[in-house]
Amino acid sequence: MRPLRAALVALLTAAAGLLPTVAAVRMSASANDAAERAASLRTPALLIAPDAAAQTESRISAPPLLRAERAPDVLWRAAQQHHIGEEMTAFSADWPTPNCLAIWIGGTEVFAGGAEPVIPASVQKLITAAAALTVMDPQERLVTQVLSDAEIVDGTLDGTVWVVGGGDPLIMTQSYADSHRRQPQLRTPMEKLADDLVGLGIETFTGRLIADESRHDTVRFPETWPQRYVTQLNSGPLSALNLNDGITGYTTTLSAAQHPARWFVSTLADLLRVRGVSVDVEIAVSAAPSGLTEIARLTSPPLAEIVQQMLRESDNTTAETLLREIGLRSAGQGSTPGGAAAAERIVSDLLPDQMRPAVVDGSGLDRQNMVTCSFLAALLNHFGIESNYATGLPTAARTGTLSHRFGEHPAAGRLHAKTGLLNGVNALAGHVVTDSGTVTFAQVLNGVPTHGRLGLELQESLAAQLLRYPVGDAAALQSLARPVS
Incomplete structure (x- = not known):
């Protein structure tokens, strides 16, 4: 108890x-x-x-x-807790197993079904988001620097230029951003970096153009992932200096850069040429030495907006890049294992009374991630519905991964929740805004049939049920006696 x-x-x-x-x-x-x-x-x-x-x-x-x-x-x-307990026990009796469900009302957990950890799928990103917002300033902007050992003389830059990655996962060209189904896409515009360099008066650039991705390690995909995730490009190849999620081809079929940082600076050289700069440089990858002069920089949107984009779009590349940054900030290890260990510790410290989750990656693609619904709902309750954290949750029939769902459902516009989907796994965790207040919940179903809509239908029926629950004083309890509509 x-x-x-x-x-x-x-x-x-x-x-x-x-x-x-x-x-x-x-x-x-x-x-x-x-x-x-x-x-x-x-x-x-x-x-x-x-x-x-x-x-x-x-x-x-x-x-x-x-x-x-x-x-x-x-x-x-x-009485509310007793009623919900009886009702939800019966309501979830026929769900695929293993499963879990947790419901919070008024800052109190009123129902917890399924005490054992389960596979969360992309709902794992709630943990990544919480760790990122805890260890980093929500208003911080990630910086990509351009450094040089030479000066611009009469429009000519003859020397070595380093582009130093700052772990920004959202640097995109306009054409890549436009290729996404949901618009507009939050991005750090690559074209701005080229424009700023041209604005310095550079007409000719000779010498060397070097990519520095040393902020994070250069393992392109989490080593625990199966090869099919890499082949399917469920995430792009990871780098602290990355462009377009590391995706080089996206008009017909997806293809990925073998060396993302090298491809970044090669694209920068091409953008300069398009803008009339004569570019004749050697491309390389290495860490920049100290004592260089910054000649330009590219800044990301605020971290809070990056986290919100990750949650809203369930962006795997952003999640994995942020996990490495979490590891760097909290433990000095810009790697997936370092970030996973740090994120697990950070969120466990936020909720010491909850069962510690098992964190293996940042996106939830790895089936070794394990967490209880009570932990997920408590995490949502910890930040609250008005927070930077909750602002990024997709809204039913409105935004992100829920934009195409719940269109004719009473939860349309009222359900704000992170989605999760893997083979055999359906998950949903967030807030439902009722007529009298907010109900916070987490539902994770493992063992769902791989064909059909059973998992989605159970999410829809749960959302309808949660909309009935009152948030208020004793008088509101009378509404619990109404039959389920």
Whole structure:
């Protein structure tokens, strides 16, 4: 039994001994009866007797810790929790297994079904987002620097130029951004870097153009992934200096850069040529030495917006790049294993009372990621619906990976949740805005048939059910007695 539920039971037991009227409300009674009984309770304050006469005055003057005026709210929450527990246990009885479901209302977990960790699929990105926003300033912008050991003389730059990657996952050309189905795409415009260099008065560029991707390691894909993820390009090849997700071909079929950083600077040279600059340089990849002069920089959108893009679009490349940056910032290791260990520690520190998740990658593609629904819902509750964190969640029938779903459903525009999908896995976790407040939830289904819509249908029925739950005072409990529509 969870500590909060145990405390609630102890409180009701104590109230039953002191107030027979309270004891008369049985938790097996109907929700409507419990609400009416709670609303009728108006009894004197319950005060602990003073231990000595000298303490009497201070005890009387101090605000009582428990007043019977609060008993209706206590009973309302207890009855609500009992009702939801019974209802959701029956509601989820036929779901594929293993599965889990957690529901929070008013900052309290009112239902937790399925205590064992499950495979979260892309809902894992909630963990990556939480770790990123914890270890980094949400307003920080990631910087790609252009450094040189030479000066521009009479329009000529003759020397060596390094382009130093800052871990920005959203550097894109306009044509690549336009190729995405959902528009507009948040991006760091590659063309701006070329424009800024031309703006320095460069007409001729000779010498060397070197890519520096040393901020992160150069393992292109998480080593725990199966080869099919690489072949299918579920993520682009990873680099601290990356362009277009490392995707070189995207008009007909996808193809990836074998050396993303080299391809970045080669594309930069081409963009300069298009802008009339004569470019004759040797392309290379190496770490930049110290003591160079910055001649240009390219800054990303604020980190909060990058995180929101990752959640809204379920962007695997962004998630994996951010995980490496988390590892660099918190443990000095810009690698997938370093980032996974750091993210696991960071989010566990945020929720010390929850079962620690197993973090293997940032995107949720790896089936070794494991987490409980209680952890996911508690994480959502920790940040809240008004946070930078929740702002990135897709909205049903409106944005991101939910833009094409729930169109004729009552949850349209009211459901804000991260989606997850792998073979045999359907997951949904976020917030449902009801007429009276917000219900926070996490649902993860493992063992879902690979064909058909069962997983999606169970998400849709859950969203409809959560819309019924009231968020408020004891009087609202009466609405729980309404049949499911």
